[in-house]
Amino acid sequence: MPGELTKNKNIDLYYFSGTGNTLLVTKKMVETFKDNGINANLFKIEDSNPEDVNLEHTIGLGFPVAELSTYDFVWKFIKALPESNGTNIFMVDTLGGVSGGIVGPLREIVKKKGYNPIGAKEIIMPPNIFYIQEEDINKKKVEEGLIEAEKYALSIIDGESKWGRVPILSDIIYYTSIVGLKITHSDLNQKYFHLAPDQEKCNKCGQCVKLCPIDNITMEEGEFPANLKECVYCLRCTSFCPKRAISSPFNYKGKTYRAVKAREILG
Ligand SMILES: Cc1cc2nc3c(=O)[nH]c(=O)nc-3n(C[C@H](O)[C@H](O)[C@H](O)COP(=O)(O)O)c2cc1C
Incomplete structure (x- = not known):
C-alpha cells in the first residue's frame, strides 16, 4: 500500500528529552526519514510555540514516559496545538519499562482537534531514574531501541504504522494519574x-x-x-x-x- 507520506514529503518532529534517550530515538527517526527522501526536521518542544506548527506538514511528537504519563509541559504543548483538517500526526515515547496513560488518551486529544493519527510507538530505553543499570546493559538497550526507532520510521513511510484505539487500561491510568486528576x-x-x-x-x-x-x-x-x-x-x-x-x-x-x-x- 502506498504510504500516507507519498503526498506529503515534510515531517516536523517535536520532541522533549530529559537525559537523551528520546533525543537519540527522534534523531534516528529523522535520519531514516531523510535517507528516504523526506524533508524531516527536529524541533525542541521547550523552544516551540504550538500555534506555529505547519499543518501542511506531517507532525511528530516525541517524549519520555514519566510517572506513567508524561510531563505537564509536554501535555500543555500538545493540548495547545491548533485545530486541523486532517494533518497527519504520529507519536513516539521512550520508557524504562511500563507506560500507561498516554497512547489512547493522546490519540483522542489529537483526533478531536481534527488530526489524522497515523502511528504510535513506545520504545524501551535505559531507565534514567531509580536503579541505573551498568553501562554495557544500557548500551545494548540503546542499540535495540534505535533499531526499533528505525523500523518505526520506515513503517510510517510505508503507511504501515498504526495508532490503535488501545486499551481501556490506558484511559484508566490517564484519568487516575496526576494529569487526569489535575494535581500539578x-x-x-x-x-x-x-x-x-x-x-x-x-x-x-x-x-x-x-x-x-x-x-x-x-x-x-x-x-x-x-x-x-x-x-x-x-x-x-x-x-x-x-x-x-x-x-x-x-x-x-x-x-x-x-x-x-x-x-x-x-x-
Ligand atoms: C520522573 C520520571 C518518571 C519516570 N516514570 C517512568 C514510568 O512511569 N514508566 C517507565 O517505564 N519509565 C519511567 N521513567 C524512565 C524514562 O521514561 C526513560 O528512562 C526515558 O527513556 C527517559 O527519556 P529521556 O532520556 O529522553 O528523558 C521515568 C523517568 C523519570 C525521570
Missing part, C-alpha cells in the same frame, strides 16, 4: 521534589540554569543555583552537572544516567 507537579514538589546543589562541589557554572526546560532554576550573582518549586523532575540538571553536584534522591546510590553529552541536549 508543584503540588507534589512542595512535599517531595527538591534538587539542590551540593555546595562543596558546585562551582556556579550555570549549566543547570541553561539546561532546565521550564526555566525553573535561578542563579543570582555570586549565589548557588536555586531550584524553584515547579521542578518536573526531568533529571537534566542532575544528569548533566559537570561537577556532579546535584544528586537525585530517587536514584539509587546517587547514580545518574545520560545518553548523550550536555551540548547535544543544549544544541
